[in-house]
Amino acid sequence: MTTRNLSQMFQPKSVAVIGASNRERRVGTTVLQNVVDGGFKGDVYPVNPKYSTLAGLKCYRGIGDLPQAPDLAVICTPPSTVPDLIKALGERGTRAVVVLTSGLAREKDRHGVTLQERMLKNAKPHVLRILGPNCIGLLSPGLGLNASFAHMGARAGKLAFVSQSGALTTAVLDWAGAREIGFSHFVSMGDSADVDFGDMLDYLASDPGTDAILMYMESIRDARKFMSAARAAARNKPVVVIKSGRVPEGAQAAASHTGALAGSDDVYDAAIRRAGMLRVDTTDELFAAVETLARLRPFGGDKLSIMTNGGGAGVMATDALVLEGGKLAHLSDKTREALDAALPRTLGRANPVDIGGDADLERYTATLAALCEDPETAAVLFIQAPTAVMPSLDVANALAALPRPPKNVFTCWLGGDTAERARRVCREAGLPTYDTPENAARAFLEAVNYRRNQALLMETPPSIPPGFAPDVARVRAIVDSAMREGRELLTEPEAKGVLSAYGIPVVETLVADTPELAGQLAAGIGFPVAVKLVSPDITHKSDVGGVVLNIETAEQAVESARQIRKRALAAKPDARVTGYAVQRMANGAEAFELIVGVATDSVFGPVLLFGQGGTAVEVIADRTIGLPPLNLNLARDMVARARVSKLLAGYRNRPAADHEAIYLTLVKLSQLVCDVPEIAELDINPLFADAHGVLALDARIVARAPALPGHGRLSIAPYPQELESTVDAGGKPVRVRPIRPEDEPAYNAFFHTLTPEDVQFRYFGLIKELSHSQMARVTQIDYDRAMTFVATEKDEAGNTRLLGVVQALADPDNTVAEFAVTVSPAAQGRGLGRALMEHIISYSRKRGTGELIGYVLSANTRMLTLARHLGFVDDKEMEAGILHIRLPLQQATQARGTRGD
Template sequence: MSIRNLNHLFEPKSIAVIGASNKPHSVGATVLHNLVIGGFSGPIMPVNPKYDMLDGLPVYPGIAELPSVPDLAVICTPPATVPGLIRELGASGTRAAIVLTAGLGTATDASGKTIKELMLAEAKRNLLRILGPNCVGLLIPGIGLNASFTHTDALPGKIAFVSQSGAMVTGVLDWAKSRGIGFSKFISLGDSADVDFGDVLDYLAVDGETQAILLYVEAVTAARKFMSAARAAARSKPTLVIKAGRAPEGAKAAASHTGAMAGADDVYDAAIRRAGMLRVYSTEDLFDAVETLARARPLYGDRLAILTNGGGPGVMATDALIGEQGRLAELSEATIRQLNDALPATWSHGNPVDIIGDAPAARYVRSTELLLRDPDADAILFIHAPTAIVPSAEIAMAVAPVIKNASRNVLACWLGAESVAQARSTFSDAGIPTYDTPEKAVGGFMQIVQYHRNQQLLMEVPPSVNGMIVADRARAREVIDNALAHGRDLLYEPEAKEVLAAYGIPVVQTKTADTIEEAARVAQEIGFPVALKILSPDITHKSEVGGVVLDIESAPAVAEAAAAMLRRVRELRPDARTPRFSVQTMARRPEGRELIVGMTTDPVFGPVVLFGQGGIAVEVMADHAIGLPPLNMVLARDLVSRTRVSKLLAAYRNLKAADMDAICRTLIQVCHLIIDIPEIAEMDINPLVADASGVIALDARIRVAKTTAKGMNRLAIRPYPAELEEWITWQGEKLLLRPIKPEDGPQHLTFFNALDPEDIQYRVFSRMRELQPSQLARLTQIDYDRSMAFIATRSGADGQPETLGVSRAIADPDNVSAEFAIIVRSDMKEKGLGRILLARLVDYCRSKGMKELVGETLTYNKGLLHLARQFGFETRLSPDGDITLLRLDLQARAQ
């Protein structure tokens, strides 16, 4: 369930308070009082058989005696009463309730079911939506609604705040009111038994009263629903998150480095980034970021120029910038020359640009203008410390118009209090983000940078992977099934490498030996030098027991090393089962960088992928980043870029740059592997050695577990549904009918450019001349859980794929209704391709259990109208007659 009936929760016309009271400091009394003084214009109906009047309102003994059916009910009664009240409310026609009562998850009835389970069962009968239980309530200042037991009300505004913590609700409410910050919605989720983050995000994404969304998250339950809703919300408005519980509680036992290093907070961080949201770390940062992002202009880069009238603040800003991995702009030679002409000889002659403490307003104006024109500065930080020479207010009045008309981001820091209050107000009124300290100003700039990067991951069209990823799924599955059949949850190293090789990941030649003599013989067969390693299901980290010997040059040396290795293992790990050996070719990669690629299974978000610096000290170095599968080249590059080791992958000194494409392909191949084979629970490729010639896996560890789940069902983001691909014959040639991919961006742009202007107008109701990058990304980077776009594609004359047509459906969050569109390349019309594409779309929507397919078209688009009627669409003219509305009842056709 998602946004069904949430309008009754967030837009109620009438409210019943079940358990209203006059008992001082009780929840029932506080809620009723808050509702009455809040200014809600609709009927407020207290319910309690003990009273006749409360707060000047008539009180009703029960739900049955209410004069009308309330849109919303607020329940403040003991746990045992809640399921019965929900049943009665639902039967009477109420479709939303706020349950403030706590303890529903622990209290049980005679059958052993919890009160929460009973409540949800009763709510489900009538699709009655429940906020809570164990929540503080709901405030919607725009309609005077304060259905909560908070100690104060909320000011009206354009920010929605959603919190799982009741203490955060009351604390933030008090904090924000003291600073004049208002809200469109103020929502306490409590236990989120029904309405959760996903539901609220879906609602707020299209809420015209909300311009920004703030979340306080303690835990996410339905990860895929959350990710789909978060990605949709973040595309439409700034969505910011505070995630509680950042500190690790201790390393968990794991069979891999990845399992030990991928902490829950890292995974949440990856999910927030992938959804295009921005994570902040304090309440103050949360609201600062809202103001900053609301006033931010488009960002073209992350190079910051600093303008200051004092060296100290400039140095402080620079330190803060570098500390947050920001970049200081290197000013162009032309800008330096012009600044030399405009400034005293004692200016800093670089960035930060210190224009000296006696600077008059004109000097500020000229310096700002020059920095705004510098092609190497993407944004400017304006810092002013008050002096007795020129009033700060005078400087602000002179500079504000210059900044207001700038195309680049300019952030300001007015150091001080009373002496700069007017200047700060002038800048704020001009829409310029303004801060008290250099550090806060730099923090604001980095928030813009990080938010921009996260949004780019949502919007950027990735390049295709060079070379098809061909996987031998049957070979990999055979290896894993064999291990599980023998009761093993850890693959031997040669088995793990065989699985990787089946998915195209280069591995060193590795063979298994049961005895010392066999190890020497196998080494002779492979060719020297070789590496010898111990094999045992009980030994996870071989180096800890001296279980690795490298660069062995002869068979006798192999036998000697194997014997010594056995002695060490028996001494250090006498419990280790059946020690054996693996013998592998020594990989000579003098310019190789040791990396780690791994995966583990997070209890909330499912499989996650790790990349970082590898080797035996991998956990000590702690240089890694986490990503959510599936990955493409853009996402894989972003994952790599978030590590320190990424800098070592570039060329330096006499070393050539490592093959970044090969590294990213490995990450993508790992994602394919864990999607295809859900039995893989943990994996390490450590080290994965990378150099200019590619990558090779020297060691691998895979833990497996029996499961009945499908691979894609484990993922927080649904991967490309390859099972929907279908080859068809059309006009005597083969076409591939398949879902659209992000990598289809270039050919989709070519498809758009081949459309006649009239066909574009039929589709978008306007004479659109070109497709913007953000529009292209929205068309090709779809959420397969909520949208589908089928394209008909073939190989063109140049051997490259070309798109001939597309049919598209975007479902509502409840999967009840989907809006469809269809367009065929102009030179391919009237050949039956539109019918094929629409039939495929209708069949898909019906298979997903949707009830209807709806759309609209210009009334003179006779071709689409004819096609729609053939499929049984109902048609209806809009009031002005220019648009024809289309609707297909999918359930009726299915019967």
């Protein structure tokens, strides 16, 4: 389930309060009073057999006595009553319930089944949606609906707030009320037994009354569902998240509070970043971020100009900006000339610009205009300290009256009452405003990082080099052999065999089963060599003295092997020593030691790691996390966020590392994780990286049966290679496959082959160009909720050429998917359109989609003829010249017409 029946929850026409009361300090009393006092215009039904009237309303003995099925019911009764109430409500026709009661996950019935399990079982036949249990409730201020036991109501506004913590819910409500911040919806999730973050994100993303989404998150259960919904929502509107549990102690507290395990905070950070959301640490930052993102126009660049009537405030803002990685703009000569005309000679012209405490309105506006025209300035921060010469309110009114400046302007008003009045004027004028220079500088940086991350996620990734062809069968054989032997830990030679099968260069390694053979192999390889322990029972060889480096003779190799065995058995007497790995010492004089690897997170599944390697890797603690599948752009971002990236650029006489080889290694590991679900842990430490490429010196892989089969363990759906096929198009085979992000250039070329009539039929208007963002929405899809198939061939240069495109975008419930199909003029008349349509129909039917719908111009007779041959029926005419057609998918196959093209 996702958004099904959530409209009844958040836009009800009638509400029943079950367990309503008039006794003081009872939840049922507070909820009923809040519903009545909130101004809800619909019907309100108190339910309690002990009363005939409550709050001036008729009170009903039970659900069966209600005059109609309420759209929304709020349950405030003891745990034991909840499952039967849910059953009765479902049978009556109610489809949305808020369960405020706690303890359902702990209490069991006489059969040992928890009350929560019974509650969900009773709801399922009716598709009845449940918010909670153990929650505060919900508020939809635009409807006057306060179905909660919160201590106060909320103003109507355009922000949605969703929280797992009841205490934080009421605290934020109080905080926002004091600041006159309004909400479209205010939701306490509680235990999220049914409605979860994924559902809320899907609902709010399509809610026209919500401009931005704020979330307080402690943990999630269904990472795949959450990531799919989060990525979709963050493409449409800002999503800002507070995730608690940054430190291990806090994470444990969060887990026990919500009854779900919290994953590693680094992994949550990576997930939030990958989804395109913005993470903040405090409620102040939460609302400051929304203040910024909701009011700003898109902007390029990352440099800030600061103007202030007090030099100290400018210094404070500069410190906050630079210490957190921000940059001041370097003002151009033209800007300085404009400042010469605006400012007295006694004042400087450097950024931050001090306009003086005696500045009049003309000086304010002239300085602001000059900075807004500066080519390097992305935004201007305006800081005002109160003075008797120029009151803050007068300055704010003057700013609000100005024509919209060409650059975004952040305002900061220092002080108390007078400053607050100025802030209110700016908010009403749509200018983001802050109470301290530090908060303003931080807000600018958050906006820069948010826009940068959004741009990264929309970038067209370069194609993987065509030579990359992993030997999956070889890896399967290695992993299956180890698992048949009951081993999770692969030997080092096996691990390097896995890496080699995926094109990751490894140092040559031979295995000897005796010390004497180790000496012989060393002599054959050539000195110097390293000798390492091979044992299925010891994970970290260095910890037990199982590695000897820089061996110069065969005799030293023999003795080193003997000592390795001795030290290993002393450290772990029961360990099996099965041999000795002998490898030539790599020349690492100019190489950087890195670590790349794979771990399995309890929430998000497989994750990738990159950082500075070596024996002190835990002490250095330089790591970045990414979620598979990775493309080259995402791999580049992972590397750039690690501290070691500054070293990789080269310094003094040390040349830079081959960055592309590092990026490609991460992408190859990502593909390995997607292809072989048994890969649970993987370390390459060290991975040597120099100007000539990369080389894996040591590798450790743990393989075990995955908790979920196939791609189910991944938090983001990977490219579905299994859907690639070949179709016949006019007697010529054509490759049909899912679209990839790197197809954008080919898609753009395909668009330019279309005739004006083709464009009119596809887009219902004449479009000459598609923007990058428009093409990215087609090529960079979430395979869990949309599918686009492309028919391809290779041109004379070996580049991919698109012949046709068909897509289906499903709603969050997968009940309806809208299709669109286009074929290049050069490929028309070969049956390709029909082949693509049959492809998308078959895919959608297997996926369980309820029906395919399409909107077709009545002039597009070829499409209408084809659709009718495929079983589509004309549903209705949406408007003049546009037909709505539909094809039910989950029923007996309809009789088809004769084949047409």
